[in-house]
Amino acid sequence: MSERILICDDEESLRRMLADHLDECGYRVVQAADADEMLELLQGEAPDLILLDIRMPGKDGLMALREIRAQSTVPVMMLTAASDVVDKVLGLEFGADDYLVKPVDLRELHARVKSLMRRSHVHEESPPQDGHLSGTVPFGSCRLDLDGARLYGEDGQEIAITTMEFSLLRVFAQNRGRILNRDQLLDQAHDRAWEPYDRSIDLRISRIRRKVEPDPSKPEVIRTVRGLGYVFR
DSSP, X not given: OOOEEEEEOSOHHHHHHHHHHHHHTTOEEEEESSHHHHHHHXXXXXXSEEEEESOOSSSOHHHHHHHHHTTOOOOEEEEEETTOHHHHHHHHHTTOSEEEEESOOHHHHHHHHHHHHHXXXXXXXXXXXXXXXXXXXXXXXXXXXXXXTEEEOTTSOEEOOOHHHHHHXXXXXXXXXXXXXXXXXXXXXXXXXXXXXXXXHHHHHHHHHHHHOSSTTSOSSEEEETTTEEEEO
């Protein structure tokens, strides 16, 4: 069965254009005109991906994203205006996996959707090849299950992580003790859709640290090497 995409945008013409294009690309598409309708739809069949507009009347996309992340790790791509840098930063801080700038380029939309789908289906991949880690890796007092794409705390309870957060944790696990700069992290996490000057890696690592570090203000698990990048020890 084809993947299911939920589009939430109060602009009907844009919503229909995105839905028509994704339908032609082979996806099953469901539409919501506002955040409340989207959250209600989430109580039914879970989508494989959500396209979520930030600027909507009533409950905006950021508020809705916080509610989504309280109950689900479904990949979320935010729709933002080109000038809304603050919205992009907040979206990543709240757990968005990607963002797409309006006006939307349909070819770029399809490319980013495919990229997110690939990362979110990591648990369905074939067994690891030689040179690739499997099993579990300790991150401080946490454990990363590489085969199940899950993070567990010291008490054994699962800690919610997004698909991109898992991709980054896996890259660090495969490069223990090696300093990685932003370009290397983007390449190995298969997230080259980001612009080279984008600081999303820093925001994502900040979110990861809040989950795996005993004291995120003084990181010891994933350390910053000033002027060079990050290292997992």
